[in-house]
Amino acid sequence: MAHHHGMKKKSRDKMSKTVRARGISPVVRAIQEFEKGAKVHVLIDPSIHKGMPHPRFHGKTGEVVGKRGRAFVLKVTDGDATKTLIALPEHLTAQK
DSSP: OOOOOOTTTTOTTTTOOOGGGOSOOOHHHHHOOOOTTOEEEEOOOTTOOTTOOOGGGTTOEEEEEEEETTEEEEEEEETTEEEEEEEOGGGEEEOO
């Protein structure tokens, strides 16, 4: 059988919620706003598939560069490279 290298490959634990966190996400997460230049953490919400960044960026911190519709454009370092990431606010949390 052929090898499959899809976006969700080897992400069973990363893309699953704890028992108490299951169900619909709070609406507050969907309507949160971030200022340009703000630092945000990329924490993927597996219950929302739309606007989900690649799992390799889960747990990374990036800087908000701009906005595209409802989504935010981030600059994230991946090793030595700086990458541009587009994600919906449901998958982002403010850095404290």
